[in-house]
Amino acid sequence: MISYTFDNTLDGLLTAVFEAFALHEQPEQLLSAGDQIPLFCDRNYQVVTDEEKAGRVWKGLEKRLPKEVIRMLYVSWLSELPELNNALFHYICKVFRQPEGAPGIERNFADPDVLAVTNIARKVLHEQLRMKQFIRFQKAKDGTYLAVVAPDHNVLPLITDHFRDRFNDQPWLIYDAKRHYGYYYEGSGVPARITFADESAITFSLSDGRLDDDVLSSEDHLLQELWRTYFKAICIRERMNPRKQLNDMPRRYWKYITEKQEPRRNS
Numbered sequence: 001m002i003s004y005t006f007d008n009t010l011d012g013l014l015t016a017v018f019e020a021f022a023l024h025e026q027p028e029q030l031l032s033a034g035d036q037i038p039l040f041c042d043r044n045y046q047v048v049t050d051e052e053k054a055g056r057v058w059k060g061l062e063k064r065l066p067k068e069v070i071r072m073l074y075v076s077w078l079s080e081l082p083e084l085n086n087a088l089f090h091y092i093c094k095v096f097r098q099p100e101g102a103p104g105i106e107r108n109f110a111d112p113d114v115l116a117v118t119n120i121a122r123k124v125l126h127e128q129l130r131m132k133q134f135i136r137f138q139k140a141k142d143g144t145y146l147a148v149v150a151p152d153h154n155v156l157p158l159i160t161d162h163f164r165d166r167f168n169d170q171p172w173l174i175y176d177a178k179r180h181y182g183y184y185y186e187g188s189g190v191p192a193r194i195t196f197a198d199e200s201a202i203t204f205s206l207s208d209g210r211l212d213d214d215v216l217s218s219e220d221h222l223l224q225e226l227w228r229t230y231f232k233a234i235c236i237r238e239r240m241n242p243r244k245q246l247n248d249m250p251r252r253y254w255k256y257i258t259e260k261q262e263p264r265r266n267s
Helices: 010-022 051-064 067-077 084-097 112-134 156-166 218-233 242-248 251-256
Strands: 002-006 029-032 043-046 145-149 172-176 181-185 192-194
Touching: 002 010, 010 051, 010 067, 010 084, 029 084, 051 067, 051 084, 067 084, 067 112, 084 112, 112 156, 112 251, 145 251, 156 172, 156 181
Parallel strands: 002 029, 002 043, 145 172
Antiparallel strands: 172 181, 181 192
């Protein structure tokens, strides 16, 4: 059995595809750096990520697959699920092994790799939709709007265009507390990816996303209280359905949602 080990980046995975064809072999397993090599592995090849090789593979995919399938492959990668690596690697290899003129494999859901990649992409797109629904912004005194999230999948790259279109004249920051990066929009142009060199100095909490009291605008403090009051007022106890609520709004999102947070003690 042959296995490859890569650095768990998309360029690394695409480089692994390039090397497999260059070496005229098909490894049974694609391992992430640090994974234990299988006991009965005859040879493990260490893939050195090469952007040029990765780019050639991606361009080859763009020639062979419809745009929506290319996007689906990218979306699946944002899942960050370890079980994706093998499925995506074999999926891409099968694309290049298809004879010219043969039907594309992207709709062959009897193929386990195609089915796995497609289902994982659907999970990511589902969470992308939830992020658009559940993100709550707070307004800082300088006029910047902040939202903190911690999604299961790395969906920030998929939602920034939505918020740029919706709030195209307002500065905002959406920050992923789980992955320690965010996108900042100045009110024009393209949202920029940012990180903080020292998260201990930031003016908001990573645990619940709240801006510090001395940074939160006074009008937003009032709006948060009004929103909680409104949320409680429209709740009809006789029609409460906790199971459905958890299905529609999973508990893992609650800590960053205004209407589910307790009022500030000093309010």
